[in-house]
Amino acid sequence: MATSSAVKCALKNGVAVLQISSPPVNALGAAVRAGLVAGVEHAIGASATGLVVAGGGSTFPAGADITEFSKPHLPPSFAEVMAAFEDAPFPTAAAIHGTALGGGFELAMACHYRAMGERARVGLPEVHLGLLPGAGGTQRLPRLVGADAALEMMLTGAPIGAERALALGAVDVVVPEAGLEAAAVELVTTRAARRAHAVVVDGFRDAAKRAALEARAALPAPRAILRCVDAAVGSELAAGLEVEGREFQALKATPEARALQHLFFAERACAKVPGVDAKGAAPLDAVGVVGGGTMGRGIAMCFLDAGLPVTLVDVDDTAAAAAAAGIDATYRRSSAFKKGRLTEAVLAAKLEKLAVASDVAALADADLVVEAIYEDLDAKRAVFARLDGACKPTAVLASNTSTLSIDAIADAVADPTRVVGTHFFSPANVMKLLENVRGARTGDGAVAAAMALGKRLRKTTVLAGDAFGFIGNRMLEPYGRECLALLRHRDVGVSNVDAALRDFGMAMGFFAMSDLAGNDIGYAVRTSLGLTDAATRDPAVEYSADVADALVEAGRLGQKAGKGWYLYEQPRVPSPDPAVDALVSQFKDGSPSVGAEDILDRALLALVNEGFRVLEEGLALRPSDLDVVWTSGYGFPRHKGGPMQWAEERGLRECRATLERLAAERPDVPYLRPAKLLVALADADAPLADWEKYV
Ligand code: CAA
Numbered sequence: 001m002a003t004s005s006a007v008k009c010a011l012k013n014g015v016a017v018l019q020i021s022s023p024p025v026n027a028l029g030a031a032v033r034a035g036l037v038a039g040v041e042h043a044i045g046a047s048a049t050g051l052v053v054a055g056g057g058s059t060f061p062a063g064a065d066i067t068e069f070s071k072p073h074l075p076p077s078f079a080e081v082m083a084a085f086e087d088a089p090f091p092t093a094a095a096i097h098g099t100a101l102g103g104g105f106e107l108a109m110a111c112h113y114r115a116m117g118e119r120a121r122v123g124l125p126e127v128h129l130g131l132l133p134g135a136g137g138t139q140r141l142p143r144l145v146g147a148d149a150a151l152e153m154m155l156t157g158a159p160i161g162a163e164r165a166l167a168l169g170a171v172d173v174v175v176p177e178a179g180l181e182a183a184a185v186e187l188v189t190t191r192a193a194r195r196a197h198a199v200v201v202d203g204f205r206d207a208a209k210r211a212a213l214e215a216r217a218a219l220p221a222p223r224a225i226l227r228c229v230d231a232a233v234g235s236e237l238a239a240g241l242e243v244e245g246r247e248f249q250a251l252k253a254t255p256e257a258r259a260l261q262h263l264f265f266a267e268r269a270c271a272k273v274p275g276v277d278a279k280g281a282a283p284l285d286a287v288g289v290v291g292g293g294t295m296g297r298g299i300a301m302c303f304l305d306a307g308l309p310v311t312l313v314d315v316d317d318t319a320a321a322a323a324a325a326g327i328d329a330t331y332r333r334s335s336a337f338k339k340g341r342l343t344e345a346v347l348a349a350k351l352e353k354l355a356v357a358s359d360v361a362a363l364a365d366a367d368l369v370v371e372a373i374y375e376d377l378d379a380k381r382a383v384f385a386r387l388d389g390a391c392k393p394t395a396v397l398a399s400n401t402s403t404l405s406i407d408a409i410a411d412a413v414a415d416p417t418r419v420v421g422t423h424f425f426s427p428a429n430v431m432k433l434l435e436n437v438r439g440a441r442t443g444d445g446a447v448a449a450a451m452a453l454g455k456r457l458r459k460t461t462v463l464a465g466d467a468f469g470f471i472g473n474r475m476l477e478p479y480g481r482e483c484l485a486l487l488r489h490r491d492v493g494v495s496n497v498d499a500a501l502r503d504f505g506m507a508m509g510f511f512a513m514s515d516l517a518g519n520d521i522g523y524a525v526r527t528s529l530g531l532t533d534a535a536t537r538d539p540a541v542e543y544s545a546d547v548a549d550a551l552v553e554a555g556r557l558g559q560k561a562g563k564g565w566y567l568y569e570q571p572r573v574p575s576p577d578p579a580v581d582a583l584v585s586q587f588k589d590g591s592p593s594v595g596a597e598d599i600l601d602r603a604l605l606a607l608v609n610e611g612f613r614v615l616e617e618g619l620a621l622r623p624s625d626l627d628v629v630w631t632s633g634y635g636f637p638r639h640k641g642g643p644m645q646w647a648e649e650r651g652l653r654e655c656r657a658t659l660e661r662l663a664a665e666r667p668d669v670p671y672l673r674p675a676k677l678l679v680a681l682a683d684a685d686a687p688l689a690d691w692e693k694y695v
Contacts (some may be wrong), residue, residue: 059098
């Protein structure tokens with residue numbers, strides 16, 4: 001039978017078997033779509049009695065080819081592909097292995113039957129890309145599993161395993177992967193009848209659940225999915241498909257879809273460091289952590305969760321034992337443990353891989369050690385000097401620091417090429433982001449090890465240069481300063497600023513976030529820079545953190561003290577505090593009242609402008625890395641794509657013009673002066689993607 005490079009066809013005992021071959025994930029690009037339609041036509045021409053479609057390599061198609069969304073659409077359309085399978089004159093079946101996602105699962109649903117491998121997963125994750133399943137999924141899934149389950153799968157975007165897929169009726173049989181093709185062939189030969197999709201008659205059975213889902217569906221894609229499922233109920237397939245087609249086209253043009261698709265690629269690009277092969281990094285068989293405080297414990301838990309044996313070293317046996325007990329207690333407090341997903345047996349097996357010690361000599365065999373003691377350069381250097389003597393020469397030595405220089409720490413060891421920064425975010429076992437730091441003398445091997453570590457820990461990993469604040473905290477600094485400066489305006493309080501940021505989509509306002517992190521942290525940094533003392537700071541530069549200094553000096557350290565910018569009568573629940581309003585009122589300077597739009601402009605443009613400086617200074621590999629850092633580590637809304645994508649969507653010329661206006665109004669604020677790179681890109685009307693030409 002005919003063979004295309006993307007879809008191979010073979011006739012086996014009268015049954016046509018189509019195998020898709022488009023690595024890495026068999027995405028349904030134009031060549032695959034054409035090959036599939038041609039495959040069905042060939043099967044018809046060869047008088048096949050049935051047809052099976054399967055994915056070659058590791059997976060059934062994982063969806064449409066996302067890189068094609070921004071290009072003109074090439075035929076055949078998804079609708080034509082699905083119709084070819086659904087309207088074929090013989091029974092068709094999908095043999096599903098790996099991850100059948102999006103258009104891949106939709107292809108399986110357009111077939112009359114589905115056989116699924118035991119380890120496979122199926123799902124419709126389009127909502128995470130700001131889209132809906134546009135190849136018939138919104139119509140065929142409700143017909144297979146009912147409106148409630150279909151809606152839940154499409155709104156969460158979460159794939160499901162074989163057991164659940166079978167129970168819901170999404171697939172016909174589940175078999176071990178080795179018998180998959182045979183099971184699919186059996187379906188088309190023994191059932192031997194085409195099967196049409198029924199009309200969905202039930203609608204939503206669980207009204208409360210539907211109402212809850214509706215309340216959470218604020219963005220365009222979830223709302224459109226709801227409308228499509230409504231259209232599926234009680235109507236013929238063709239009518240529902242028409243609604244779906246219109247809704248899909250409308251979604252493709254939304255800024256949310258652009259932002260989420262930008263992040264999809266950004267989160268994969270950030271793990272790649274030019275010239276460094278993370279796949280070639282030395283294997284990790286055993287790791288160490290120095291410091292059993294909050295960060296050290298969280299980092300040790302990341303290792304345990306990845307199945308790595310870890311030795312945690314603290315100052316003495318009592319502290320080391322307390323760290324081990326703390327780790328055990330944290331697991332037991334987790335919802336996974338309470339809900340039974342983490343069983344006693346699994347926890348015991350995890351903890352068996354944890355050893356504690358009071359001497360770095362216990363780290364002699366570790367391949368990589370993360371130092372996670374308190375932020376003090378001399379103390380960190382002392383630890384590194386001891387590690388230098390205790391660890392094998394090939395061990396990578398990493399520092400978990402958020403403020404100190406990796407180069408300065410590396411001075412403490414004989415071979416600075418093996419020193420790298422691994423900035424985990426707190427709580428380390430929960431937060432997705434890992435900001436690795438390459439010092440001036442860090443070797444490629446240590447960078448590769450740190451990037452491979454991120455992958456092993458299933459973190460979103462970004463590489464930063466070694467300068468104050470790295471990427472994330474460096475950008476946080478002017479953003480925070482601007483939030484503080486806003487408090488000088490009449491009628492602007494802590495709650496107004498936070499509300500504007502939350503309404504924009506930030507997970508937390510700046511002040512609530514500061515309370516969570518501890519207001520004393522920023523205070524300590526400002527003190528070390530001589531800023532908290534009016535006598536030592538530059539009078540020619542605006543200093544808006546005086547109000548934050550006064551807050552800390554009044555003992556309002558944040559959540560841990562029960563009071564900060566907010567009052568915490570219950571743990572973690574902020575409520576406005578008149579005492580803070582009184583404190584803030586002492587710093588008002590007669591500036592006029594400003595509204596939510598100005599608050600956002602000022603805070604976000606300060607953030608973005610610093611992002612351009614980070615790029616100018618070579619501290620990040622690409623603009624999209626900044627977006628990854630801020631969406632994964634600082635609660636920037638994913639549907640805005642990150643600060644740099646937000647700036648591009650708004651228009652770089654417009655960003656520069658607004659910054660110029662703000663800088664003219666407040667010439668004593670350096671961070672508001674438009675960065676050279678922003679000015680150059682705006683002048684040339686060039687896209688951010690061309691940034692390297694303008695640095
Ligand atoms: N289109 C284009 N490229 C894709 C892709 C897709 N649908 N899915 C994955 N890739 C690419 C990735 O960009 C990556 O490329 P690089 O190696 O160049 O970075 C490569 O394939 C491997 O991907 P991962 O690094 O993510 O590999 P993984 O093994 O960790 O995960 C996966 C595999 C679970 C399939 C994951 O890639 C994934 O979730 N993919 C997206 C699935 C999806 O969203 N499908 C819906 C598409 S939209 C749609 O189908 C619309 C419709 O209704 C018609």
